[in-house]
Amino acid sequence: MADRVLREGGLHREYLAVVSGRLADGTGTIEAPIGKDPRHPTKRRVTDGGDHAVTHYEVKQTSEGMSLVRVWLETGRTHQIRVHFAHIGHPLAGDTLYGGARGLLRRQALHAASLRFVHPLLEKELAVEAPVPADMRRLLQAEFA
Numbered sequence: 694m695a696d697r698v699l700r701e702g703g704l705h706r707e708y709l710a711v712v713s714g715r716l717a718d719g720t721g722t723i724e725a726p727i728g729k730d731p732r733h734p735t736k737r738r739v740t741d742g743g744d745h746a747v748t749h750y751e752v753k754q755t756s757e758g759m760s761l762v763r764v765w766l767e768t769g770r771t772h773q774i775r776v777h778f779a780h781i782g783h784p785l786a787g788d789t790l791y792g793g794a795r796g797l798l799r800r801q802a803l804h805a806a807s808l809r810f811v812h813p814l815l816e817k818e819l820a821v822e823a824p825v826p827a828d829m830r831r832l833l834q835a836e837f838a
């Protein structure tokens with residue numbers, strides 16, 4: 694049943710991400726097809742022959758060199774958020790695979806913040822939220838406080 698909810702677009706996922714640089718617009722949509730990178734076994738890239746992928750974002754805060762963004766997906770491709778932000782010149786902080794600089798965080802600055810869906814048996818919307826992990830909280834405090 695869970696796979697049906699996902700296939701039918703009934704799963705709403707929201708993320709928090711810290712990206713390099715300041716995004717020009719306060720909100721936006723990145724629509725670019727994603728496929729495998731033929732030169733790297735696990736990496737993905739924007740490519741004409743790739744699968745349709747749509748990422749929406751809203752800038753929550755900016756600093757001199759970074760932006761904190763709320764991100765939600767219309768599609769769910771492997772590494773979608775990482776690939777899309779790198780594609781527009783704003784790789785995730787700490788994401789060395791896609792061009793982000795290593796800094797306070799030893800991983801990509803991406804957090805799955807919430808998940809909402811209508812339970813197929815209960816026919817009731819369920820919402821789950823996850824607290825921001827300590828390492829990302831430290832980054833947010835250092836960069837945006």
